[in-house]
Amino acid sequence: MKGQAEIIDGLxxxxxxxxxxxxxxxxxxxxxxxxxxxxxGKKHHEESIGEMKHAEKLIERIL
Incomplete structure (x- = not known):
């Protein structure tokens, strides 16, 4: 289980x-x-949406 915990910590x-x-x-x-x-401003907003998608993938992986 320690390996699993280290992976979750990294994620x-x-x-x-x-x-x-x-x-x-x-x-x-x-x-x-x-x-x-x-x-x-529009470009920064688009970048924030892209980061949200990355975060969503990480959350799915963590859960």
Whole structure:
């Protein structure tokens, strides 16, 4: 079971990184839109959606 726990710990670490990226991209998207950089804001928003999909895959794997 120790090997399994180490794998889950690694996946949880990867999930933490993905969730952080989601927050960063989403916040940047809103800031860019507020500043009038709509094209860049849209790109950041798309990146946040991509990170959400990565996080979803990790969550499915962990559970």
């Amino acid at each position: 949880n670490g990867a999930l933490t990184i993905e969730l952080t990226a989601i927050n960063q991209y989403f916040c940047q998207a809103k800031m860019c839109a507020d500043w009038g950089f709509h094209t860049l």
